[in-house]
Amino acid sequence: xxxxxxxxxxxxxxxxxxxxxxxxxxxxxxxxxxxxxxxxxxxxxxxxxxxxxxxxxxxxxxxxxxxxxxxxxxxxxxxxxxxxxxxxxxxxxxxxxxxxxxxxxxxxxxxxxxxxxxxxxxxxxxxxxxxxxxxxxxxxxxxxxxxxxxxxxxxxxxxxxxxxxxxxxxxxxxxxxxxxxxxxxxxxxxxxxxxxxxxxxxxxxxxxxxxxxxxxxxxxxxxxxxxxxxxxxxxxxxxxxxxxxxxxxxxxxxxxxxxxxxxxxxxxxxxxxxxxxxxxxxxxxxxxxxxxxxxxxxxxxxxxxxxxxxxxxxxxxxxxxxxxxxxxxxxxxxxxxxxxxxxxxxxxxxxxxxxxxxxxxxxxxxxxxxxxxxxxxxxxxxxxxxxxxxxxxxxxxxxxxxxxxxxxxxxxxxxxxxxxxxxxxxxxxxxxxxxxxxxxxxxxxxxxxxxxxxxxxxxxxxxxxxxxxxxxxxxxxxxxxxxxxxxxxxxxxxxxxxxxxxxxxxxxx
Numbered sequence: 001x002x003x004x005x006x007x008x009x010x011x012x013x014x015x016x017x018x019x020x021x022x023x024x025x026x027x028x029x030x031x032x033x034x035x036x037x038x039x040x041x042x043x044x045x046x047x048x049x050x051x052x053x054x055x056x057x058x059x060x061x062x063x064x065x066x067x068x069x070x071x072x073x074x075x076x077x078x079x080x081x082x083x084x085x086x087x088x089x090x091x092x093x094x095x096x097x098x099x100x101x102x103x104x105x106x107x108x109x110x111x112x113x114x115x116x117x118x119x120x121x122x123x124x125x126x127x128x129x130x131x132x133x134x135x136x137x138x139x140x141x142x143x144x145x146x147x148x149x150x151x152x153x154x155x156x157x158x159x160x161x162x163x164x165x166x167x168x169x170x171x172x173x174x175x176x177x178x179x180x181x182x183x184x185x186x187x188x189x190x191x192x193x194x195x196x197x198x199x200x201x202x203x204x205x206x207x208x209x210x211x212x213x214x215x216x217x218x219x220x221x222x223x224x225x226x227x228x229x230x231x232x233x234x235x236x237x238x239x240x241x242x243x244x245x246x247x248x249x250x251x252x253x254x255x256x257x258x259x260x261x262x263x264x265x266x267x268x269x270x271x272x273x274x275x276x277x278x279x280x281x282x283x284x285x286x287x288x289x290x291x292x293x294x295x296x297x298x299x300x301x302x303x304x305x306x307x308x309x310x311x312x313x314x315x316x317x318x319x320x321x322x323x324x325x326x327x328x329x330x331x332x333x334x335x336x337x338x339x340x341x342x343x344x345x346x347x348x349x350x351x352x353x354x355x356x357x358x359x360x361x362x363x364x365x366x367x368x369x370x371x372x373x374x375x376x377x378x379x380x381x382x383x384x385x386x387x388x389x390x391x392x393x394x395x396x397x398x399x400x401x402x403x404x405x406x407x408x409x410x411x412x413x414x415x416x417x418x419x420x421x422x423x424x425x426x427x428x429x430x431x432x433x434x435x436x437x438x439x440x441x442x443x444x445x446x447x448x449x450x451x452x453x454x455x456x457x458x459x460x461x462x463x464x465x466x467x468x469x470x471x472x473x474x475x476x477x478x479x480x481x482x483x484x485x486x487x488x489x490x491x492x493x494x495x496x497x498x499x500x501x502x503x504x505x506x507x508x509x
Contacts, residue, residue, distance in 0.1 A: 037305050099170035295429075313369070351469045354464040357388055
């Protein structure tokens with residue numbers, strides 16, 4: 001099938017393609033949402049401590065963050081549909097292993113496999129829309145993908161919490177299997193195969209392996225308080241940078257940070273091209289803000305639902321429902337925030353958003369025994385959600401506006417990997433820094449540590465705001481970019497990943 005024969009969105013084939021991509025992305029995003037809610041029940045059932053729960057989250061995030069860029073590269077070279085289907089099948093198999101786990105070691109191992117599969121599945125969703133839907137309808141298709149994904153994100157806590165209450169924590173993993181079966185069948189029957197004809201024939205396997213070892217060493221070192229492993233992880237990260245600089249096919253192109261914008265794009269940002277061009281500075285600044293802000297988000301969503309269940313006495317369902325307003329606010333306000341930033345620039349929302357979110361966390365310090373939802377939880381959740389709504393879409397716009405259109409896919413992928421790495425390290429480090437360790441049976445100790453952890457997260461958000469205020473400049477003319485509105489189902493686990501823009505795609509039936 002040639003690019004001139006790509007199906008329109010309103011056709012039957014176009015609707016099938018949209019179904020496969022929406023369900024595929026929802027499987028991964030919903031799993032991330034409900035696992036947080038299930039953590040206290042998992043800890044009780046598998047008789048594990050805080051470190052075991054840290055690894056339950058980080059086993060998945062570690063391999064996802066390490067291999068998500070490699071997964072996108074594999075799709076470009078081997079076939080986007082093929083890698084998407086492989087990832088979906090792998091995710092389903094790993095989910096069965098998660099649900100069948102009889103101890104924490106088995107669960108963590110299965111979560112590591114799930115992260116590898118997620119790294120193959122996640123990048124392919126939008127890439128398939130970009131390569132399989134007629135260009136005239138791609139904006140509408142991405143909008144529907146984003147909207148339905150946001151609805152799924154809002155329903156996830158209801159469904160996940162209900163399943164945990166009714167059928168046990170294992171059910172949140174088993175529910176992935178029938179969804180994955182539908183995705184695979186629809187994709188094989190209705191989604192055309194596509195490749196990137198400009199993709200390098202070689203993959204940066206050394207870079208992917210070294211960054212995985214680096215993040216693994218840092219995670220082990222932070223969770224188990226082993227300074228030598230932390231040092232080893234930092235040295236390996238340095239080696240990763242050297243590999244990327246010297247590689248002719250890097251996972252993370254250094255040009256993104258040193259600047260590869262056109263003269264026109266540099267002028268749009270209000271800064272003349274110089275030794276460190278505007279594009280490189282904006283991209284670097286946006287990723288530094290991402291590192292600080294998403295570290296805070298990772299810590300908050302790891303600890304908040306446990307605070308609600310272990311200290312405030314909420315059920316899994318009620319603790320999930322308690323955070324739903326965050327997603328609902330993002331669904332309503334993120335797109336207007338993105339459009340405002342397109343006109344006025346990202347600096348103001350990227351400065352104000354983290355401060356509002358930090359204010360929300362200060363209000364959430366009121367959560368404790370005998371917490372009343374309307375007075376003690378809801379105000380903080382609303383302000384926190386408002387801050388994220390102001391921030392996330394402008395952050396995506398800043399990343400995409402800092403690079404040429406041809407590099408949008410890799411730029412957003414790098415930004416997404418930075419966010420997931422920040423969450424990985426925050427979940428590894430925060431409990432120890434806050435004094436939350438050992439058993440989950442002492443709600444008084446957990447409550448005390450939760451307060452310390454929230455203040456650390458507030459500090460991270462303030463740091464993100466200061467970085468945005470100091471490193472971003474207001475543009476004279478902000479570039480108007482297509483499809484940079486926040487994709488709400490990605491907003492809390494990682495910034496939106498844009499589909500790669502290529503001059504042509506080679507499609508086959």
